[in-house]
Amino acid sequence: MTRPPKLLIFDSGLGGLTVFAEIAKLRPHADYLYCADDAGFPYGSWKEPALVERVVTLMEALIAEHAPDMAVIACNTASTIVLPDLRLHWPNVPFVGTVPAIKPAAERTRSRMISVLGTPGTVARDYTQNLIAQFAGHCSVTLVGSQRLARLAESYMHGERVSDADIVAEIAPCFREEGGRRTDAVTLACTHYPLLIEEFKRLAPWPVEWIDPAPAIARRADQLLGERFGAGAPGDGPAARRAIFTSGLQPSGLLATTLARYGLGRDFASTPGAGRA
Ligand code: DGL
Numbered sequence: 001m002t003r004p005p006k007l008l009i010f011d012s013g014l015g016g017l018t019v020f021a022e023i024a025k026l027r028p029h030a031d032y033l034y035c036a037d038d039a040g041f042p043y044g045s046w047k048e049p050a051l052v053e054r055v056v057t058l059m060e061a062l063i064a065e066h067a068p069d070m071a072v073i074a075c076n077t078a079s080t081i082v083l084p085d086l087r088l089h090w091p092n093v094p095f096v097g098t099v100p101a102i103k104p105a106a107e108r109t110r111s112r113m114i115s116v117l118g119t120p121g122t123v124a125r126d127y128t129q130n131l132i133a134q135f136a137g138h139c140s141v142t143l144v145g146s147q148r149l150a151r152l153a154e155s156y157m158h159g160e161r162v163s164d165a166d167i168v169a170e171i172a173p174c175f176r177e178e179g180g181r182r183t184d185a186v187t188l189a190c191t192h193y194p195l196l197i198e199e200f201k202r203l204a205p206w207p208v209e210w211i212d213p214a215p216a217i218a219r220r221a222d223q224l225l226g227e228r229f230g231a232g233a234p235g236d237g238p239a240a241r242r243a244i245f246t247s248g249l250q251p252s253g254l255l256a257t258t259l260a261r262y263g264l265g266r267d268f269a270s271t272p273g274a275g276r277a
Pocket of ligand 1: 011012013015016042043045078119122150189190192
C-alpha cells in the first residue's frame with residue numbers, strides 16, 4: 001500500500017484523545033479522523049437501544065463519507081454495547097473497541113480488591129459483568145458509575161476550572177477498606193478519565209494503580225494494521241489529522257490549542273447529517 005492507512009477514532013467527546021494519542025505514537029504517519037459526538041454527549045446516561053441506533057447511524061455517515069481503513073471506538077460506554085452491530089453492518093471494516101480493563105486489574109492487584117470506575121452505562125452493562133465473572137472471580141470488585149466525571153474531564157479540556165472537591169466526590173467510592181485489606185487497583189473504564197489522571201493521583205486517599213487501557217488498545221490497533229497494511233515505516237507519506245464535532249461547532253480558544261497539541265489543529269470539519277441528539 002502506498003497511501004497511509006486512514007483511521008477513524010470515535011468517542012462521545014474528547015476522551016478518545018487518550019486512545020488516539022497512544023495510537024499516533026505507534027503509527028505517526030497514518031491519516032486520522034477524530035470524531036467527537038459532542039451533540040450526543042454524555043453517552044453514560046443513554047438507554048442502550050437508543051445509543052446503539054445513534055452510533056450506528058453516525059458510523060453510516062462517517063464510513064460513507066470517509067471510508068476509513070479501521071475504526072476505533074474509543075469509548076467504553078459505546079463499545080460495551082454497539083460493537084456486534086457495527087461488525088455486522090460493516091464486516092470489511094476492522095473495529096477496535098475499548099472495554100473495561102478488568103483482566104489487567106485482576107492480574108496486578110495484591111489485595112484482591114479492585115474498583116472499576118466508569119460511566120453509569122458501562123458499569124451496568126452485562127459485558128462488564130461477564131468480564132468480572134471471567135477474569136476477576138478471585139477479587140472483590142467495586143463498580144463505580146460516575147455521573148459527573150466525564151463532564152468534568154470535558155470542562156478541564158476546555159480550560160474551565162474543575163474543583164478538587166468535585167473530583168474527590170466522584171473517585172471516593174473507589175477506595176474501600178475491608179478486613180485489613182484495601183483497594184489497590186482502579187480501572188479507568190471511561191476514556192475521558194485518563195485526562196484527569198494527575199488530579200486522581202494527587203487527590204487519592206492512598207496510592208493505587210490506575211489502569212489506563214489506552215496503550216494496550218493502541219498495540220491491538222497497530223497489530224491489526226500491520227496484518228492488513230504492513231508496518232508503518234517513518235516517511236510513509238504525508239499524513240492528515242482532522243477533527244469532526246457532530247454539533248457542527250468549531251472549537252475555539254483553549255480547546256483549539258489543546259487539540260493542536262494532538263496535531264488536530266489544521267483542518268476542522270463538521271459532519272453532515274449528524275446534528276444535535
Ligand atoms: N468516553 C466515554 C467512555 O469511554 C464516555 C463518556 C460519556 O459520554 O459519558 O465511556
